[in-house]
Amino acid sequence: MKLLETYILRRVGQMFLVALLPVLAIIWTTQVLQRINLVTDSGQSIGSFAKLATMILPSIIPVVLPFALVIAITQTLTTMNNDSELTVIDAAGARRSVLIRPIMLLAAVVSVFSFFVDNVVEPRAKTVVRQMIAETYADLLSSVIEEKTFRKLDDGLYVQISKRMAGRMLKGLFVADERDPAYELIYYAKEGAVDDTGTTLIMHEGEVHRKTPDGNVSVINFDSYSFDLSDMTENRGQATLRASDRDLWFLINPDPADKDYTIRPQSYRAELHRRLTDWILPVVFALFSLAIAGDARSHREARLHPMVSALAYAFALRWAAFYAANQIDTDPEYIAVLYAIPIVSSIISIVFLGLHKRLAIPSFIRDRMSSFWRRTQEWLLAATGRTGGDAAQ
Numbered sequence: 001m002k003l004l005e006t007y008i009l010r011r012v013g014q015m016f017l018v019a020l021l022p023v024l025a026i027i028w029t030t031q032v033l034q035r036i037n038l039v040t041d042s043g044q045s046i047g048s049f050a051k052l053a054t055m056i057l058p059s060i061i062p063v064v065l066p067f068a069l070v071i072a073i074t075q076t077l078t079t080m081n082n083d084s085e086l087t088v089i090d091a092a093g094a095r096r097s098v099l100i101r102p103i104m105l106l107a108a109v110v111s112v113f114s115f116f117v118d119n120v121v122e123p124r125a126k127t128v129v130r131q132m133i134a135e136t137y138a139d140l141l142s143s144v145i146e147e148k149t150f151r152k153l154d155d156g157l158y159v160q161i162s163k164r165m166a167g168r169m170l171k172g173l174f175v176a177d178e179r180d181p182a183y184e185l186i187y188y189a190k191e192g193a194v195d196d197t198g199t200t201l202i203m204h205e206g207e208v209h210r211k212t213p214d215g216n217v218s219v220i221n222f223d224s225y226s227f228d229l230s231d232m233t234e235n236r237g238q239a240t241l242r243a244s245d246r247d248l249w250f251l252i253n254p255d256p257a258d259k260d261y262t263i264r265p266q267s268y269r270a271e272l273h274r275r276l277t278d279w280i281l282p283v284v285f286a287l288f289s290l291a292i293a294g295d296a297r298s299h300r301e302a303r304l305h306p307m308v309s310a311l312a313y314a315f316a317l318r319w320a321a322f323y324a325a326n327q328i329d330t331d332p333e334y335i336a337v338l339y340a341i342p343i344v345s346s347i348i349s350i351v352f353l354g355l356h357k358r359l360a361i362p363s364f365i366r367d368r369m370s371s372f373w374r375r376t377q378e379w380l381l382a383a384t385g386r387t388g389g390d391a392a393q
Helices: 003-034 036-040 046-082 085-091 097-138 248-252 259-263 265-278 281-293 306-327 334-354 363-392
Strands: 151-154 157-164 169-177 184-194 200-211 217-228
Touching: 003 036, 003 046, 003 097, 046 085, 046 097, 046 281, 046 306, 085 097, 097 265, 097 281, 169 200, 184 217, 248 265, 259 265, 265 306, 265 334, 281 306, 281 334, 306 334
Parallel strands: none
Antiparallel strands: 151 157, 157 169, 169 184, 184 200, 200 217
């Protein structure tokens, strides 16, 4: 590789990491916080939370990679153009391949890495997460019901005990069941125990209060009462794997006897074609980013920032691919649409690169976006000025 190509590759690579890591950290944090209740409500350790957070990361990486690459390419090329480096490269008679080759090399590496994560790492990580959730609910009755503490076992179901005794015995039971909208049930019992199968809570010497929506309350005393827990424990310890949890080889040749596959075979077909197209998106995004920002331009030319145009194309293309992949479940004809999206986009970008023409958003859309961007900048500058003036006073 030539010195100039190495220079461009290094700059784009550095900007790629600068764009990738903060965005990845933000999205990862939001995803982890959405699942923190699984750990806190089930009494799991901080080690379980760290493991869960780590297993979530592979599902985010393939989504963020293409957009980070778009930002890196457009920002680097725009900076080089503003510093007149692209003009010097053209004036020196260098071929355009000097600019294209290092960027496409980086895009190819990112695509291969995305394929590996999407088809090897992510399915295994999702399987581990599902197994963790299954094991959490399997240990729910033994680890969650703690002394003198309200615990949520299910939506609308809460339990408190006064004391835990030997032999699976529980003293001072309180159970609130609001799962049925037709009535609310509150159980009090002096003692109780979970049976050996873990599917029934047996309570002794207590009473149950039943409240209807109109406010009427009935009280029933009992010597012994069985509370059914089988809905929460019927599949305990066993993780049900979905299409997104399977590796590529299973999707290509699924097991006809697999229970989930027999119920939803169309979801496996959609997942297979999504896997075969998503990994190539970094290359596609790199091509149209080059077509948008890869030529030398005058500083006096009023235009929308290339990054804004490239990200607009990227979001539109990603949304179209996502929509087509979802429609495959009900309409197999969308398989051709899913493959046509990256192929047609790549061909258009290659044609524009070959003709040395600039790929741009239609003028009426570009003018509106440019006007909005200019007003936003003016508003930010005015707001900054007011803030600075207030601080000075």
